[in-house]
Amino acid sequence: MNAPKSTPTAARCYALLPCAGTGSRAGTAQPKQYQPVAGVPMVQHTLTAFAQVARLAGVLVVVAPGDGVLTSDAAARRTVAPCGGATRAESVLNGLNHLLAHGAAPGDWVLVHDAARCLVTPAQIDALIDACLPDAVGGLLALPLPDTLKAEAGGRVAATVDRSDKWLAQTPQMFRIGALRDAYAAQAASGFAGFAGLTDEASAIEATGAQPLLVRGSAQNFKVTYPEDFALAEAILRSRNA
Ligand SMILES: Nc1ccn([C@@H]2O[C@H](COP(=O)(O)OP(=O)(O)OP(=O)(O)O)[C@@H](O)[C@H]2O)c(=O)n1
Numbered sequence: 001m002n003a004p005k006s007t008p009t010a011a012r013c014y015a016l017l018p019c020a021g022t023g024s025r026a027g028t029a030q031p032k033q034y035q036p037v038a039g040v041p042m043v044q045h046t047l048t049a050f051a052q053v054a055r056l057a058g059v060l061v062v063v064a065p066g067d068g069v070l071t072s073d074a075a076a077r078r079t080v081a082p083c084g085g086a087t088r089a090e091s092v093l094n095g096l097n098h099l100l101a102h103g104a105a106p107g108d109w110v111l112v113h114d115a116a117r118c119l120v121t122p123a124q125i126d127a128l129i130d131a132c133l134p135d136a137v138g139g140l141l142a143l144p145l146p147d148t149l150k151a152e153a154g155g156r157v158a159a160t161v162d163r164s165d166k167w168l169a170q171t172p173q174m175f176r177i178g179a180l181r182d183a184y185a186a187q188a189a190s191g192f193a194g195f196a197g198l199t200d201e202a203s204a205i206e207a208t209g210a211q212p213l214l215v216r217g218s219a220q221n222f223k224v225t226y227p228e229d230f231a232l233a234e235a236i237l238r239s240r241n242a
């Protein structure tokens with residue numbers, strides 16, 4: 001008698017939004033992700049974009065311990081976990097461990113996205129998923145450098161750098177949960193010393209020798225970082241809704 005054929009389970013896709021920063025460069029009284037933009041807290045725009053991507057199995061929002069602004073919402077497939085760390089890297093690593101401890105499999109995918117990139121669109125998220133699902137490594141949204149690039153020394157130009165192979169890394173960044181957790185854990189073991197403190201997921205994966213896929217994003221998917229960024233984000237959101 002033939003053994004019953006087992007059906008391989010398709011890998012699921014989760015989103016992980018690090019949302020535990022203080023926004024020290026933004027100059028706001030409260031953490032920048034809660035600053036109103038076009039009438040609602042900035043992170044609400046990010047959550048709305050991810051809620052519209054139906055093929056996500058769940059959205060995990062990593063907030064700082066004691067932060068009670070956001071709540072979990074089963075109908076929206078959203079979980080809020082107060083496991084943020086002192087750095088973005090620590091918040092992401094804690095979030096990856098939370099996903100694995102709550103039903104995600106190491107072979108499932110995760111899209112890590114800054115809460116502060118509130119202009120991301122469902123179409124951009126879908127484009128990244130489409131590009132990465134067939135890929136062995138995974139990848140990230142990124143943008144070819146649009147400006148001439150200068151290296152600086154003492155406030156003066158030391159050199160003009162060839163920009164033909166330079167891209168600006170954005171988020172989401174999409175990798176297998178287990179591979180990303182292991183890559184992050186290896187960096188954590190060395191105190192996140194490499195790659196200037198490990199500022200994105202791709203850096204952790206690169207450190208394992210793999211080469212993430214670059215998927216062209218949009219200049220509108222910028223990270224709200226400085227005080228002047230809020231007005232630009234608000235103008236773009238209002239123009240989209242007009
Ligand atoms: N300890 C931290 C630091 C950052 N982040 C999150 O990582 C994303 C990108 O980080 P960044 O824009 O640098 O945010 P902040 O660290 O809050 O800003 P700053 O560096 O100006 O303080 C943000 O959504 C932020 O909330 C996080 O979850 N945990």
Ligand SMILES: C[C@](O)(CO)[C@H](O)COP(=O)(O)O
Nearest residue numbers: 088114169170171199200223
């Ligand atoms: C992950 C990231 O958005 C890629 O551009 C960025 O590195 C995060 O911001 P930070 O200022 O480096 O924390």
